[in-house]
Amino acid sequence: MGGRAPGTGAAACARPVTFLLMSFPRATAQDLVLTDAPTGNFWMEQEAEATYYRALFDDARTVALPPTESLALVRRTAEEFPA
Numbered sequence: 706m707g708g709r710a711p712g713t714g715a716a717a718c719a720r721p722v723t724f725l726l727m728s729f730p731r732a733t734a735q736d737l738v739l740t741d742a743p744t745g746n747f748w749m750e751q752e753a754e755a756t757y758y759r760a761l762f763d764d765a766r767t768v769a770l771p772p773t774e775s776l777a778l779v780r781r782t783a784e785e786f787p788a
Contacts (some may be wrong), residue, residue, distance in 0.1 A: 722761065738754055738758045
C-alpha cells in the first residue's frame with residue numbers, strides 16, 4: 706500500500722488542535738503541554754514545545770470574539786436549531 710503517512714495529508718492540516726497548556730507560578734517549574742490526538746494523548750515538557758503551543762493559544766485569543774459577542778453568537782445559532 707503506497708501513499709503518504711497517516712496524519713500528513715490535507716485532512717490532517719484541517720483537524721483542530723486540542724491541547725492543554727499548564728503554566729506554574731514557581732520559576733523552577735516548567736510549563737507542560739498535553740495534546741489530544743486520534744492515536745492518544747501526549748505530554749510535552751520541552752520549552753520549545755511549550756513556546757509553540759503558547760503562540761497557538763495567543764493566536765486563538767487574538768482572533769476570538771469578546772465573551773459577550775461569543776455568547777450572543779451561540780444564542781443566535783441555538784435559535785436556528787430548536788429542540
